[in-house]
Amino acid sequence: MAQRTDDALSRALAAFRAGEPVLVHDFDDREGETDIVYPAGAVGPADVARLRNDAGGLVCVALSDAVSDALDLPFLDDVIDHPTAVDHQLAYDDRSSFSLPVNHRDTFTGITDEDRALTISELSTAAERALAGDYGADDFAAEFRSPGHVNLLRGAPELLADRQGHTELGLALAAAVDRPPAVVVCEMLDDETGEARSPAAARDYARRNDLVYVEGEDVVERLG
Incomplete structure (x- = not known):
C-alpha cells in the first residue's frame, strides 16, 4: 500500500524537528x-561529508528574508559589477536566490568538512540573534568573511506564497517546527x-x- 503523503510530511517535520x-x-x-535538507544548527563535519559524498551538489545555507534584511545581505x-550579471535569466525561475558566499572567521581555508560545518552551525546562531534584534550587519562581518565556501541564499519574503524553490521549501520546514530560519x-x-538524481x-x-x-x-499544500 502506498504511504499517504501527509504521513510523509508529518515524518519529515518530526525528523527536521529532531x-x-x-x-x-x-x-x-x-x-x-531532490535536495538533502538539514537544519543548519544540526550540521557537523560528518554531515558535510554526507552532503559532498552522497549528494554532490552545491552546499548552501538558506536564510529567511527577515534575517537577510537584518544582516544587510x-x-x-545585484552587487556583481560585471557583464555576466546582466540579464541573468533562468529557465526555471524569475531570479536566483544567491547571496554572498561566506566563511566563518575561525576557519582556515573554509572548505574542509570541519570548516564548513563551523560556518554552517554559526550561521544558524547568527540567524537566531538577528531575529532577536541584537545582531546586525557589523556583528555579522565581525564573525564571517566573504568570499567564502558556504553559499548563502535569500528566502522570499512570504516563502512558499512567493516562490517554491528548495530555499523556501527548506525554510518552510524550519518555520513549521520552530527551528531557526537557516537551513x-x-x-x-x-x-x-x-x-x-531521479526521484x-x-x-x-x-x-x-x-x-x-x-x-x-x-510541503506547499500543507505549509504554503
Whole structure:
C-alpha cells in the first residue's frame, strides 16, 4: 500500500524537528531535483561529508528574508559589477536566490568538512540573534568573511506564497517546527549520468538510509 503523503510530511517535520536531514524533491516542471535538507544548527563535519559524498551538489545555507534584511545581505546578482550579471535569466525561475558566499572567521581555508560545518552551525546562531534584534550587519562581518565556501541564499519574503524553490521549501520546514530560519540545501546528483538524481533513486537512497523523502507539492499544500 502506498504511504499517504501527509504521513510523509508529518515524518519529515518530526525528523527536521529532531535535527535530522530530509530529502525534498521540488517539481518536475521546475528544477526537477531532490535536495538533502538539514537544519543548519544540526550540521557537523560528518554531515558535510554526507552532503559532498552522497549528494554532490552545491552546499548552501538558506536564510529567511527577515534575517537577510537584518544582516544587510544582498542578492548576489545585484552587487556583481560585471557583464555576466546582466540579464541573468533562468529557465526555471524569475531570479536566483544567491547571496554572498561566506566563511566563518575561525576557519582556515573554509572548505574542509570541519570548516564548513563551523560556518554552517554559526550561521544558524547568527540567524537566531538577528531575529532577536541584537545582531546586525557589523556583528555579522565581525564573525564571517566573504568570499567564502558556504553559499548563502535569500528566502522570499512570504516563502512558499512567493516562490517554491528548495530555499523556501527548506525554510518552510524550519518555520513549521520552530527551528531557526537557516537551513542547508544540497542537490543530489547521479554519479553515472551526471544529471540530477531521479526521484526513484532519491527515494531508494532515503529507504536505505532510514531518511524521509517528501514531495515539494505536499510541503506547499500543507505549509504554503
